[in-house]
Structure formats: structure tokens, C-alpha cells
Amino acid sequence: MTRTSALRSFKLPDVGEGLTEGEIIQWLVAVGDTVTVNQPLCEVETAKAAVELPSPWAGTVVELLFEAGTMVDVGTPIITIDTGGAGGGGPSPEAEPADDGEPAAGLIGGSAPGGRTAVLVGYGPRTTEARRRPRRSGTSAAARATALPGADYGSGGADRPPLPTDDGPPLLATAPDMRSKPVRHGGLEVGRQAEVAALREDAAPARGVAPGRRGPRPLAKPPVRKYAKDLGVDLTTLTGTGTGGCITRADVDAAVAGPTTPDAAPSGRGTAGEERIPVKGVRKATAAAMVASAFTAPHVTEFLTVDVTRMMKLRGRLAARPEFAGVKVSPLLFVAKAVLLAAQRYPMVNSSWDEAAQEIVVHGQVNLGIAAATPRGLIVPNIKDAGRLALPELAAALGELTETARAGRTAPADMTGGTITITNVGVFGVDTGTPILNPGESAILAFGAVREMPWVHKGRIRVRQVTQLALSFDHRVVDGELGSRFLADAGAVLHDPGSALAY
Amino acid sequence: MTAKTSTTEMVDPVPGAAAPHLPQRTELVQLLTPEGDRVEHPDYSLDISGDELRSLYRDLALVRRWDLEATALQRQGELGIWASLLGQEAAQIGAGRAMAESDMAFPTYREHGVAWTRGVDPLHVISLFRGVDNGGWDPVATGFNLYTVVIGAQTLHATGYAMGLQRDGAESAALAFLGDGATSQGEVNEAMIWAASFSAPVVFFCQNNQYAISVPLERQSRVPLYQRAAGFGFPGVRVDGNDVLAVLAVTKAALAAAREGQGPTFIEAFTYxxxxxxxxxxxxxxxxxxxxxxxxxxxxxxRLKAHLSRGGVADTAFFTGIEAEADELAARIRSGTLEMPDPAPAAMxxxxxxxxxxxxxQQRADFVQYHASFEEGEH
Known part of the structure; x- marks a missing residue:
């Protein structure tokens, strides 16, 4: 018995009224599998829902055309099934489209005018340039004129003078012919009245109802207006070549392409240097984390400006000591120490909100996260149990952490389990910011640039080294009072490192 | 003259109907338990033959299969949308089978089960969801009005129709279908007020499927829906919407009361x-x-299957036969859907x-002429 092969490809349908794409979450069949009608083939997630797509035919899976995780346009073939010549519950052979499995033009999934693929709802994905269907020759302008406006919607139409042909004044001319009654067509009549009113305003600008209106609105159909707006083309600079001086799509295209309007090119979609970067990897992770954090934890940010002159002096002295040989004694080290000391006094700041358990988790140790800019993007490695480290050890740990991060060798374990974070925006020369919490944490401190500033010191204006701290905290966990005390304490340590002895 | 010792007096709005205000009595009329055990209810008895029971089962099973096939067809891009009745089969078959031939149903867009009992061809319903027509059946011949997508509007149509029946002196009733969400609509409330004012022969059959799209019932009503009927001045009853026998009995009684001139009834079919x-x-x-x-x-x-097999009313052969019939129906729906011709543009x-x-x-003629002006074929 000869087995005829009939390959048919199933195109991603619009499963939810007007969708244009869907992501294949997972395949439920593999190449070589035998499938029956309505057997689930794959799971697809759209903007509206995650659904299973059942097989329209019985047969054998020949090819899966996209991997799981791919976003696919509606109307694109996603799987090829060999129906073996038998529809297996599918449409009877007479009803089947051509042998190649392509639905006939006009059928669902088939080609449609304008190069689109016919789908049941909406227009479906555009695969080629839109193109008008050719008109039969002999369809004269006069015939068109009678075909459209011939219908009479209003009163007294029969004895109305004939509507102008292409040679006569256009329906919506820049100087409307008020003698002929316009065609009543939905809101167009209103639009025309507004236009006439605007023209009158032009003639008598003193009334000033339409301020800023320079001349008549150039004639163009709404899709063309939108098209021009998207391309940044000013319609008032164009001369329409369409019926009645109407600006056509081709006119807009010519304006973009042609050298006659060099000013029209830059801006919008047509820019020469535009680059589109796929969102993936660290960027994708960062985006997801920031959105999750910003929209789940109610953020409060407080600011404190601190005179850190004494700290900077201490920094010089410490750097000269043998304990700190080989490690960097940076201002960040002092900020880290200040945060650790403050967290020791106010452990609630070093905590997490557990939504599922409806509990606040106060951490037993501080895993101090340091936001690090790396070639791959932002990562936040943390120093585990940083509170137990002596200052030289903390300095070494900080140095190692930043080196590892910059080299792109940070282990995943080093990026999880953080409990509080410092972001050192000062290294980029900025004063402060409103940091977004690392997800799962309740506080983040931004450390600004240390600058020489005029500062009131002991009753006199002196040049002092001043920095700004910004603390964002999760208001579900940390109240204003607690956040303020934490920030003030950290600031006090930086202002007067000796005060740390009191902690 | 005694001092003010009056307490709030509960006045029964409908003599004879129990005052359901306080405390909340959420009585559920049930004749078949979820386990398939037949139970009796003092107000609603049902004498039903084995043939009728089997026929009810056949309706339920075939309608479910139709629904599943339509859902699959939508997922394959063959229907624009489908409103599934999955889980509500008993409410719909029970209500539909309670109707007399001369009664008129006013459905929402989900009453496929009722359509089935009125003899509407499933393909005539599907053609609407494929977008090739506005519903292919004859509402007068089937006693089943066209689907109404506007939420609750059909309750007004039903009430107006019922008032017409009244004026014609016809011994028929209108059965208005609505969902739980529709009870929050103004026109549903207006329909009930009019129906009460004129004692119109209309039964409001509300399938409380617990969700108005995503809004749960608790968000819409502080009282069980059937208790609202008291405010309009007619009886309200809650029936187990997953019990086809109870729905049949309750709807039959309500329609009979309407035909006899006793006015409207609100039925809350509690389903999912x-x-x-x-x-x-x-x-x-x-x-x-x-x-x-x-x-x-x-x-x-x-539950009906359990009842049938436990009571020896149906055997394995019967169920196998129904399954085969369902397969045939599904195949017919599938091929019939795929073969549906696109309507001629001028048909609109x-x-x-x-x-x-x-x-x-004139517009039609102009439109035909316009279409003919293209070189390609007719679409």
C-alpha cells in the first residue's frame, strides 16, 4: 500500500481577538510523534492568555518550525504535520485547499489583498508592502465620482446639482466651494464645518478662537497623517498630488527620500544612526528586577549631606598603616563600615518582606551588597556576613568583589542572599540619586561624590569635604523614623569616625 | 396609646413567598446530589421516565462535545471567538427542556445548550462565531431569539415580548437568560420592574456561574441573587444549576405560573x-x-451518569453509543465549519x-458596482 505524503503547516492563529503575536512556551509534541485531531501541540502565551493549541489534523509531526521561547507573528507556520493524505477528522478532501497546504487566497491563513495574511479578527500581520488592487480599465473618474457620492443620505438630494468631477473644485478644497452641499459622511461634515470656521478665523484673526492656526490644514487622509507624523514629515511643507490636492502616502515617501526637503529627514523612525539592541542577559535581568522592586516595594528616599573631612583625613592615616598595605582604603570602605555599624544598631533595616508568609524576616547577619557597573551591565554581588570583618578584611573583601565583578567572573552565589546594598554613584561624579531597592531587601544607600564645598564649620565658612547620602527603604518594613535614624547614624560615623567608638 | 415599642416589622413582599430577608436562608433546590442520589423536595416534585432521563443525558453529553470542538476550532484559528458553556450544561439543558414549543427564549451569547434543545443546528450558532453571519437560525421557527451580546439587553426584549403575549392572550411565556454579572446592569433591573408592574409572563433565568468575566459574585451582590427578586415583588428561587432534574422542575413550574398569569419568577441557577x-x-x-x-x-x-448507571436506567452500551454519536457530531461540526463559505460582500x-x-x-448597488471595478475576483 502506498502511503501518500501530505505536508500541511499549521499557522499560529489569533487566539484572542486582535492579537498579532504569541510566544511558544513549550512544545507538547516532538518530531516523529503521531498526533490526533485536537491533541495539544504546544502552549502559547499571548498578551491575553496562555493557551494550548490543539492539532487541526491527525498525522505525524514532521517539523517544529520554532523553538520554545520564540515570539511568533500570527499567521506564521509553526509546525508541519504529515497528514498522510487522510485528514483524519479534518475537512473532507474537496474542502481542502491546494496540495501544498497553503490556504487559498482569502481563506483564513491564506493571502489577502495588500499582501496580508487573512486572519479571522483584525488585519493580521503585514508581510509585504501594502498595494492597492488594480482597478479595471475604463473605471473613469466620472464613474468613481458617481459610485461614491451618488448615494443620497440627506434630504432634497434628487434635485441637488451634480457633484463636482475631478476637474472641478475638490470635496474638501483649501478654499471650499460653499455653494455645493458637501457629502454627508459621518463626522466628515462636522470636520468640514470646523475647517470652514477655521478659514473664517484666518480671515478675521482678531476673534482668535483658533490661536496658532496659521493656514488651512493640509489635506490628507488620517492614515497618511499618521504616517507623516511617524516619519516626522510636516504636511504643511508638502504639495499634494492626489485628488483635489490631497497629500498621498507617496507624497510623504517622496518627501522623506527626496533631497528637496532635507530638513524633514531627521527624527522618528527614519533616523540614519538608529540602533536596536535586543534586551537579554544582564539587561533583561536588571529590567525585571527593577520593575519587580519598584512596583512591589513602596520606596521612600531620604537625603543627608555630610561633612566628611575628618573621615578623609583618617583615610590618609589608615592607608599608611601596615595593616592596610596592599588594600585600597577608599571612601566606600568607610561608607560600608558606617552602614554595618548602623545596621547593627537598627537590625530591622537589614530585613526582608516575605509576602507569601506575611512575615518580616530580620536577617541574622549582614550580607552587604555593592552595586557594580561591569561591561555586561549592573550586578550586585555581596559580601557574606560583612559585619564580622575587621576593617582591613572588609577593605580586602571590597577590593576582591569589585575586581571579580569587573572581570565578569562573579559567581551566581555571590549575587544572591544580599540583605542591604550600597551603590556608589559618586565615582561617576554625581551628587546623589534615588536608588531602587535590590529585590528582597529593605534598604539601599546611594553614596555621592565627595566634593570641596563652602561649609559652616565651627561658626565659620570653611572649605570642607562634603558628600551626600541617599537612603531608599521599603516603607512596608521601615518607617520614616527608623529610616531617618539609620541614615543619621551612618552619616554621623562618616562625619566623625570617632563616634563609632560609642556604638 | 402604648409607647414606641415597635420593632422593625418584616413585611413579606409577596404573599405566600417566604420572607427571605433576614436571616439569610440560602436554600438550594436539589433533586440529584453530586453523588447521583435522587432526593425529594417538598415544593418541586418531578416524575420522569427512564427514556426522558436518558434523553437528558444525551443532550448534556452532546452539547459538551459541541462546546469542546468549538473551543478547539477557535484555537486552530477557525473561529473568531467562542464563549464556552463548560460546566453549565445542566442549567441550560434543564431550562431549555422545560420550555413549551410556543414559549420563546431570549439568550445571551452562551446559551448553546438551550439552542440545542430548541432544535437550532450547532453550525448555525458556530457561523456567528466564525463571523460569516449574524446567527443563521430562524428565531420565530425555533422559539429561540438571536444571541444578544449586549449584557442584559435581552431581558428587556423578553419582557416586552411577554407583554405582547399578554395582550395577544397567548398562553405562552418568555424565558429570559442572563448571567450573574448582568444583574448589575440597569436594563436588567428595569426589565424586572416592568415585568412586575405588568405581571408579564416572563421568567428570568440567571445562570450564576460565579464570575462576571473576572469579577467574583461577592463583589457584585451582598445578598444571594435570588433574594433580589423580593425587592422587585416576585418570587426568587435558587436551584442547583448542576442538577438538570432540579433545573427542569423549577423552570417548568415557573413557566407554568407565568402562563397562568401569576407573573414573573427569578431563577438563580447556581453553577460554575x-x-x-x-x-x-x-x-x-x-x-x-x-x-x-x-x-x-x-x-x-x-452526577446524571452515576444516577443512570446506579439505577440501572442505562448500561455501558448506552454510554458508548452516546460517545460515538458525540464523535460524529464533532466531526460534522468540524467539517461543516471548515466548509462554510464566506458571505458575499453585498450580503451585509x-x-x-x-x-x-x-x-x-442604492447603497447596495453602488457597493456592488465598486467591487466589480476591481480586476481580481469577487472578494
Missing amino acids: RMGAHTTSDDPTRYRLASELEEWKLRDPIA FDFVYAEQTPQLA
């Missing part, structure tokens, strides 16, 4: 939409899987008015 609101909806976003599992235990078809002018107006005829 086991699928999505429509194929465009994802219920996992607003309800828990555990809830669905709970309702699966009250499945309307499973044909059913705007019962009688064509000169203006519309």
Missing part, C-alpha cells in the same frame, strides 16, 4: 463556569485551581431592515 469567559480570557489570572477542582466534583454530567445590506429601503438599495 469551568472554562474561560471566552477564548480571549485566561481564568488562571483571577481564580484558583482548587476552586475548579472543587466544582469538578459537582460536574453536572457525571440584506438584513438591516425587514424591508429594503430605497437608500439602502
